Amino acid sequence: MTILPIDPVANASPEALNGFLSECRDAAAQAGRPILVSITIEVGDLDPLAILESIFEPDERHFYAERPSEGWAIAGAESVLGFSTSGPGRFAACQRFIDEALGSAIAVGDQDIPFGGPHFFAAFSFLDAVGPGEPFEAACVFVPRWQVARRDGRTAAVANLLVEGDSQTDSLAAKVWRAHSKFRSFDFPSPELPDGRTGVASSVDEVGGRRSYESAVSRAVGRISRGEFEKIVLARAKDVRAADPLHPLRMLNGLRQRFPDCNSFSVANGRGQSFIGASPELLLRVEGSTAFTEALAGSAGRGSTASEDAALGKRLLHSEKDLREQRIVLDSILRGLAPLDLDLKYSARPLLRRLSNVQHLHTPIEAKLPRGVRLLDMLGRLHPTPAVGGNPRELAVPAIAELEAFPRGLYGGALGWIDSRGSGEFIVGLRSALIDGSRARMYAGAGIVAGSSPETEFAETELKFRAMQDALLGS
Numbered sequence: 366m367t368i369l370p371i372d373p374v375a376n377a378s379p380e381a382l383n384g385f386l387s388e389c390r391d392a393a394a395q396a397g398r399p400i401l402v403s404i405t406i407e408v409g410d411l412d413p414l415a416i417l418e419s420i421f422e423p424d425e426r427h428f429y430a431e432r433p434s435e436g437w438a439i440a441g442a443e444s445v446l447g448f449s450t451s452g453p454g455r456f457a458a459c460q461r462f463i464d465e466a467l468g469s470a471i472a473v474g475d476q477d478i479p480f481g482g483p484h485f486f487a488a489f490s491f492l493d494a495v496g497p498g499e500p501f502e503a504a505c506v507f508v509p510r511w512q513v514a515r516r517d518g519r520t521a522a523v524a525n526l527l528v529e530g531d532s533q534t535d536s537l538a539a540k541v542w543r544a545h546s547k548f549r550s551f552d553f554p555s556p557e558l559p560d561g562r563t564g565v566a567s568s569v570d571e572v573g574g575r576r577s578y579e580s581a582v583s584r585a586v587g588r589i590s591r592g593e594f595e596k597i598v599l600a601r602a603k604d605v606r607a608a609d610p611l612h613p614l615r616m617l618n619g620l621r622q623r624f625p626d627c628n629s630f631s632v633a634n635g636r637g638q639s640f641i642g643a644s645p646e647l648l649l650r651v652e653g654s655t656a657f658t659e660a661l662a663g664s665a666g667r668g669s670t671a672s673e674d675a676a677l678g679k680r681l682l683h684s685e686k687d688l689r690e691q692r693i694v695l696d697s698i699l700r701g702l703a704p705l706d707l708d709l710k711y712s713a714r715p716l717l718r719r720l721s722n723v724q725h726l727h728t729p730i731e732a733k734l735p736r737g738v739r740l741l742d743m744l745g746r747l748h749p750t751p752a753v754g755g756n757p758r759e760l761a762v763p764a765i766a767e768l769e770a771f772p773r774g775l776y777g778g779a780l781g782w783i784d785s786r787g788s789g790e791f792i793v794g795l796r797s798a799l800i801d802g803s804r805a806r807m808y809a810g811a812g813i814v815a816g817s818s819p820e821t822e823f824a825e826t827e828l829k830f831r832a833m834q835d836a837l838l839g840s
Contacts, residue, residue, distance in 0.1 A: 394530030405474030441509030573770030642797030663687030
């Protein structure tokens with residue numbers, strides 16, 4: 366990527382911006398291929414979700430992620446450049462797409478602002494392939510036309526353009542100029558978002574029924590006892606039908622307020638459907654040459670008093686079943702990353718990760734990346750982790766489709782972004798729902814190991830469902 370030490374927006378004019386884009390058009394014509402042009406400016410404090418609400422269109426792709434407790438949020442809308450694929454090589458194929466796009470890209474403005482420069486937003490389904498008619502591809506990467514992000518009290522606004530050899534640069538320049546002018550003096554108008562939360566659903570139906578899930582758990586425990594696999598994660602799904610349309614961003618507002626320690630997210634496919642949630646689990650974060658991941662497994666509720674909460678946490682830390690489940694996840698991560706020859710650092714015993722409605726066993730893992738190892742190289746080896754799939758992965762994951770009554774799609778998938786320098790962050794698509802008009806499908810799962818009981822796993826998933834159902838219906 367070529368970085369130019371100029372800002373064609375600040376202290377300039379639409380005419381100057383048009384002149385710069387005309388030069389980019391000439392370069393595209395000479396190269397015989399479109400060029401990605403990214404323009405970054407720093408603006409006053411903005412809420413990226415408010416920006417996304419103001420430009421939301423159901424027939425456009427968008428990506429949003431936020432962790433309120435850490436003070437960052439990022440939003441991208443409208444695809445100017447995209448790629449989708451499927452199969453076992455999907456991570457490598459997406460990396461090639463990113464490399465090709467950046468090979469001829471031109472970036473202007475301060476690239477050192479947090480979230481400055483072009484970002485590639487990506488969503489990978491749980492499985493390498495998806496069935497016909499499913500709302501999201503097995504792998505999709507896109508560069509948004511508009512991107513707004515905030516971190517450490519600083520806000521970056523980015524416009525991304527695909528300039529071709531015959532582009533009308535005057536209209537492109539006018540659009541960018543208007544957008545950046547709006548971002549510089551954004552007054553947070555109240556968009557007309559349908560509420561869609563009456564507190565009462567027309568219907569909430571278990572996909573397959575409770576007996577089906579408990580039967581699947583029993584069959585899985587039997588297969589574990591026969592040595593077919595050590596762990597498998599089985600999920601439930603509930604279909605919600607509301608009286609009014611469910612707006613994904615309205616739901617997202619509720620999730621980020623309820624779960625400030627989680628990663629609230631919304632991914633839209635540009636065809637009217639969105640996958641939203643509040644995930645507690647980081648899959649992978651890369652900052653410069655340092656990578657961070659985690660092993661998260663085992664669950665307990667939160668107490669109504671400090672004493673009750675501490676007792677539940679202590680019981681979890683000493684639960685043989687939960688410690689075994691968490692160790693399976695950790696060992697699988699270590700094995701999966703072993704071929705990359707990383708120096709992995711982690712604590713010998715798991716910690717407690719406390720969320721608003723549940724607590725988990727948690728082991729943070731950190732590593733320095735050697736030259737030549739990139740984010741998607743690690744991601745392809747980590748996903749799906751035993752926290753959402755099972756162990757051994759090659760045996761447990763195929764069995765999920767046999768035991769569950771629905772396709773997972775992005776549930777348990779990898780959602781995140783990569784910037785132009787190779788840094789980025791991916792989360793696991795948990796505590797989530799697929800929104801489609803007045804309908805929603807909620808997902809929740811539990812890890813099944815030797816000793817698991819159908820009743821206990823059903824109760825655990827009910828606890829996980831509660832968060833999303835409250836957000837959808839305003840309970």
